[in-house]
Amino acid sequence: MVALTPETDPTPDAVAGGPRQRRKLTGYWLILPTAVWLGLFFVVPFYSLLATSLFDPDGSVLTGYDVTYHFANFGHALSEYWQPMVRSLWYAALATAFCLVLGYVLAYAIAFRAGRWKNLMLVLVVAPFFTSFLIRTLSWKLILGDNGWVVDALQTVHILGSDNRLLATPIAVVAGLTYNFLPFMVLPLYASLEKIDGRLIEAASDLYASPSRAFFKVTWPLSLPGVVGGTLLTFIPATGDFINASLLGSPNQRMVGNVIQDLFTTTGDYARAGALSVILMLIILVLVLFYIRKAGTEELL
Amino acid sequence: MSSVADAPAGGRDLCLTGLRKEYPNGFVAVQSLDLEIPRGSFFALLGPSGCGKTTTLRMVAGLETVTAGSITIGDQDITHEKPYRRPVNTVFQNYALFPHLSISENVAFGMRRRGVKDVKGPVADILELTELTEQANKRPAQLSGGQQQRVALARALINRPEVLLLDEPLGALDLKLRRAMQLELKRIQTEVGLTFVHVTHDQEEAMTMADTIAVMNAGVIEQLGSPTELYENPATTFVANFLGQSNLIGGSVVGVEGGADGQVKVDMEGTVVSIPVERAHTANTVGTKGWVGVRPEKVLIAPAGEPIDAPGNHMTGAVIVDSSFIGVSTQYVVRMPWGREMLAFEQNTGARGVLAPGTKVDVSWRPEFAFLLDSSQDIDAGLGEA
Numbered sequence: 001m002v003a004l005t006p007e008t009d010p011t012p013d014a015v016a017g018g019p020r021q022r023r024k025l026t027g028y029w030l031i032l033p034t035a036v037w038l039g040l041f042f043v044v045p046f047y048s049l050l051a052t053s054l055f056d057p058d059g060s061v062l063t064g065y066d067v068t069y070h071f072a073n074f075g076h077a078l079s080e081y082w083q084p085m086v087r088s089l090w091y092a093a094l095a096t097a098f099c100l101v102l103g104y105v106l107a108y109a110i111a112f113r114a115g116r117w118k119n120l121m122l123v124l125v126v127a128p129f130f131t132s133f134l135i136r137t138l139s140w141k142l143i144l145g146d147n148g149w150v151v152d153a154l155q156t157v158h159i160l161g162s163d164n165r166l167l168a169t170p171i172a173v174v175a176g177l178t179y180n181f182l183p184f185m186v187l188p189l190y191a192s193l194e195k196i197d198g199r200l201i202e203a204a205s206d207l208y209a210s211p212s213r214a215f216f217k218v219t220w221p222l223s224l225p226g227v228v229g230g231t232l233l234t235f236i237p238a239t240g241d242f243i244n245a246s247l248l249g250s251p252n253q254r255m256v257g258n259v260i261q262d263l264f265t266t267t268g269d270y271a272r273a274g275a276l277s278v279i280l281m282l283i284i285l286v287l288v289l290f291y292i293r294k295a296g297t298e299e300l301l
Numbered sequence: 302m303s304s305v306a307d308a309p310a311g312g313r314d315l316c317l318t319g320l321r322k323e324y325p326n327g328f329v330a331v332q333s334l335d336l337e338i339p340r341g342s343f344f345a346l347l348g349p350s351g352c353g354k355t356t357t358l359r360m361v362a363g364l365e366t367v368t369a370g371s372i373t374i375g376d377q378d379i380t381h382e383k384p385y386r387r388p389v390n391t392v393f394q395n396y397a398l399f400p401h402l403s404i405s406e407n408v409a410f411g412m413r414r415r416g417v418k419d420v421k422g423p424v425a426d427i428l429e430l431t432e433l434t435e436q437a438n439k440r441p442a443q444l445s446g447g448q449q450q451r452v453a454l455a456r457a458l459i460n461r462p463e464v465l466l467l468d469e470p471l472g473a474l475d476l477k478l479r480r481a482m483q484l485e486l487k488r489i490q491t492e493v494g495l496t497f498v499h500v501t502h503d504q505e506e507a508m509t510m511a512d513t514i515a516v517m518n519a520g521v522i523e524q525l526g527s528p529t530e531l532y533e534n535p536a537t538t539f540v541a542n543f544l545g546q547s548n549l550i551g552g553s554v555v556g557v558e559g560g561a562d563g564q565v566k567v568d569m570e571g572t573v574v575s576i577p578v579e580r581a582h583t584a585n586t587v588g589t590k591g592w593v594g595v596r597p598e599k600v601l602i603a604p605a606g607e608p609i610d611a612p613g614n615h616m617t618g619a620v621i622v623d624s625s626f627i628g629v630s631t632q633y634v635v636r637m638p639w640g641r642e643m644l645a646f647e648q649n650t651g652a653r654g655v656l657a658p659g660t661k662v663d664v665s666w667r668p669e670f671a672f673l674l675d676s677s678q679d680i681d682a683g684l685g686e687a
Contacts, residue, residue, distance in 0.1 A: 202364050203397035205384040207411035207456065214385075217410075221401045 052274030065270060073275040081259050081276060088256040089283070091170070091245075092238035095177035096185075099234045100227065102178070103185035107226070108219075110186075111193040125186050137176055137247045144172050144248065168250035176244035181237065185230040192226030193219070228295050236284055256280055313340045315361070315464050315496060319370035322356050330356040332520040333370065338498060338513075340463075343490050345499045345511035349543070349683075353520040354500045355394075358466050361498065362391045374463050385414070390457035391466040395473065396449050398441035404428070404452055405437040411460040423459055430489065431455040447478045454486070458493060467499040471506060483509050504544050508532070516540050518683065532596075536582045538674050541594050543683030548600065548643045549592040551676065557585050565673060569593050570639035574614035574671060581673035590676035597644035599670040602633060605661040613667040619643075621660045631655050635664060 051067050053074070059065035078085070110121045128136060144150055144166040154160035166172050196219060204214035242257030249255075256276065263273035320334040331353040338344045346354040359365035361372055363384030371380045379387050390411065399407050408427060409420040417423075428434045431451040441449055450470060457465055470486070471479045487510045490497050501507050507514050508528040516523045516531065516539070524536045531544055541547035552569035557578065564575040565585050574593060583591045603609045605617065618638035625632050626649075633645045633656065643664065656662065 197397065199393055199395065199397040200399060202384075203391070203393055203399070204410070204414075206362055206364070206389075206391045207460070208385045208414040209410075210383075210385055213414060217414075218399060218401075 049274055049277055052270050053278045055271035055274065057269070057271045059271070060268070070271065073271045074279060077272045077275040078279060080272075081256065084254050084256045084259045085276075085280070085283075087254070088239050088280075091174050091177060091253075091255060092235050092241075094174045095181060095238050096231050096235045098174070098178040099182050099185040100231060103182055103189050103230060104223075104227075106182075107186050107189035107193050110190055111196075112198075122190070125183050125190075128183065133180065134243060134247075137180065137243050140172075140176050140179065141167065141247055144175070167248060168253070170249070170253055172248040173245050173253045173255075176248045177238045177241060180241075180244065181234040184233040184237070188229035188233060189223065189226040192223045192229075196222050224295065228292065232288060232291075236288070239284060240280060313375040313463055314338060315340075315498070316373045317357070317361070317370065318373070320357065320360060320367065320372065321369040322353070322360060322365065323368045329520055331360070334522065336515060336522070336525075338464075338496060340496050341494050342512045343487070343497045343499065343510055345501060345507035345514045346517055347501055347504060347507040347514050347544075348517035349502055352517045354502075354517050355468055357517075358391070358468055358498065358500045361464065362389055362466055363387050364391075388463040389466060390460050390462040390464075391468060392450075392453045392457050392470045394469045396441075396453035398449060398452055398456070400441055403438050403440060404433060404444070407441065407452055408456045408459055410456060415460075427455045427459040430458075430492070446474050447482060450474060450482060451485075454489070458489070458495075461493075462495065464496045464498060467497060469501055470499070471501075471503075479506070486510060508544075516543060518543075533670075534580050534672055535594070536674070537682070538592060538594075538678040538680055539683035541672075541674065541683070542681070546597055546644060547594045548597060549594050549674070549680050550637075550641065550643070551680075552591060552593045552673075554583070554585055554587055554589040554591065554673075556587055564668065567591065567593055567673060570637070570641075572614070572616050575668045576671045576673045577669055580669075580671065583673055583675050592674040592676055592678070592680060594672045594674055595666050595670055597632070598630075598646040598648075599666050600635075600643060600645035601665050602635060602645050602647065602656070602662045603665075604656065605663055607663070609663060609665045613665055613669075614671065615663065615665045617663045619662050619664045621656055621658050621662055623658055624655055626655050635662060637664070 052065075054067050054069050054071070055065045055073070056068040056070055057073060057076070106125070110118055110125075114121050142148060146165050146167060151160060151166055154166075155162055155164075160166070200218055200222070201214055204218045205211070209217060239255075240257050242255060242261050245253050245255040245258050246261075260273050260276050260280075263269045263276065315336075315338040317334050317336040317338075320331060320336075321329070322331040323329045334357060346357060348354045356365060360367050363379070363382060367380050371378060373379065374388065379389075399410065402410070405424050405428065409424050412420045412423065424437075425434070428437055431454060433448065433451055433455060436444055436448060436452075441452065444452065450473075453470065467486075471482050474482060483506055486497075486499075490510075499507070499511060511528065513525065514528055514531055515525045518539050524531055524540045531540060535541040535544065535547070538547075538549060541549065550569050552567040552574070554565055555568045555573060556566045558564045558566060558575075559578075563578050565578055565581045566573050566575050576593065578585065581591070583589050601609050602619070602621075609615070616637065619635045621633055622636050622642065623634040628649065630649055631647045633647065635643050635645055637643055645664070
């Protein structure tokens with residue numbers, strides 16, 4: 001090592017295109033597919049959306065659209081459509097809460113109590129995906145319909161008045177959201193519950209924890225990564241959903257997704273639709289960042 | 302502090318009576334166990350894997366339901382008590398530390414569940430006893446195996462249980478650390494004076510630490526006693542082979558001399574050897590078949606014709622077939638005149654060099670070191686299971 005003379009040690013830069021330089025480039029080649037994918041499917045659409053939100057609001061299909069940095073679009077969109085926006089967040093929060101309760105019970109049962117039925121039950125959780133989202137929501141329209149057996153049964157036991165209905169109420173919309181996004185809650189919950197070592201629960205009960213104490217002190221904290229993952233996977237798409245509100249609700253249950261859809265397809269008010277989309281995205285981003293910080297999941301994930 | 306401190310000093314022994322565990326598939330893990338473990342003792346349940354020792358421990362902890370029989374501590378019957386209401390704590394085989402809690406929170410877990418408000422002092426004390434003070438704020442995953450083991454011990458000890466159950470607590474550690482922890486455990490047990498019930502398949506571990514050992518095999522206790530009793534006077538072929546090594550030679554009783562402290566005379570392949578009556582675990586009537594047993598280090602050999610230091614049962618005409626020098630001693634395999642081989646371990650006292658294979662030797666052992674076992678037992682029981 002010490003005896004190496006400068007003459008026998010060619011500097012790497014002297015050998016152009018040598019192995020060292022090639023190695024330097026390998027990393028960039030490897031991220032190329034991902035970078036192209038990200039550019040094509042995220043950066044370009046995102047830029048297009050952002051540009052749309054800053055269109056001149058007076059543009060039309062005939063006169064064309066110009067990016068005029070018309071930031072007032074945001075103000076207008078918010079002042080006009082704050083109600084569907086708040087409603088979206090509220091419905092999504094309700095649906096997420098219901099999903100969490102139902103999903104936790106289901107995931108817990110599959111992870112700890114299903115025994116040899118575990119795999120079958122997991123398949124059953126995913127099975128609804130074999131049918132289209134739209135068709136399943138339409139069937140809920142039939143089930144919750146005014147002449148359906150659910151309404152009949154509820155009217156018979158006087159939970160529902162004789163001229164009250166389920167369809168076209170917030171109940172139907174939230175129920176639809178809960179139903180449609182339940183698998184997104186169950187799967188992450190199952191994944192983190194299934195990883196919990198049963199001996200930890202035994203250890204807790206050995207250390208004077210009753211079953212409920214053991215659940216809240218050991219099982220629940222250890223399942224938090226699944227809870228965070230599941231709530232995000234449910235809340236984010238539920239906020240932007242418009243199928244449930246349009247099929248199961250009435251104009252009174254309009255969510256922000258419906259508004260954006262109308263603005264884009266019916267009214268042709270691209271600027272306002274774009275602005276509303278960007279606002280929705282920002283609100284979700286802030287909420288999620290706050291939530292993750294609050295849940296302290298860096299350690300758990 | 303806890304209910305333990307207020308408990309009367311005597312009479313809180315752990316008693317297992319007719320304890321049985323049968324699984325729904327018909328497998329009987331524990332046949333019918335009767336054990337009395339005095340308060341404050343270090344008790345070891347020793348046996349090969351699958352012998353039912355862990356099942357027994359889990360029944361005491363309440364993690365396994367009891368099929369029949371009862372478990373009592375003093376006059377308190379805990380057979381069907383919920384695990385979290387038993388004055389018993391367990392050190393689990395894989396420690397089962399809570400990964401989401403710091404070391405001090407892991408240790409404080411039991412006290413908090415019992416509603417103790419001020420846990421700081423006791424936690425600091427127990428962490429000091431187990432030399433973990435510096436790790437208090439770390440998470441279990443940041444600790445080495447030996448440290449995790451001590452956390453598991455501290456987490457159980459802090460509750461001052463009436464009985465501490467240890468389920469192969471040193472199994473996951475490497476040999477050197479295991480030796481160190483054995484002494485550590487023994488020191489802590491002496492210091493706190495609690496009843497320790499230790500389950501292990503490692504005979505050396507059991508003998509190093511325990512006051513009393515119960516050797517278990519196939520769901521029953523083969524023999525119970527102090528380490529020296531079990532080693533010096535095994536009652537079954539399983540114990541003779543599982544605890545150390547034994548030479549077992551077939552023979553039949555030809556007579557009994559003297560009374561209770563007399564000698565049983567056994568014809569062993571043409572040589573009559575004598576065995577003290579209290580070491581003969583057979584019906585000592587003439588003609589009874591049995592296994593004559595003697596530990597290899599009690600077997601003395603000398604080149605044919607030379608006198609042997611401590612003559613006793615004396616045999617001639619043996620040949621060394623193998624000798625291996627392992628430093629502290631030399632291990633000889635000797636073929637006896639009747640064709641079977643015997644082991645003889647000779648201390649390296651320097652009095653004589655290693656005898657080469659092929660050397661004709663005389664073999665002898667003192668009668669008081671021999672034992673006689675029932676011939677109906679399998680001569681190979683317990684071999685290769687340790």
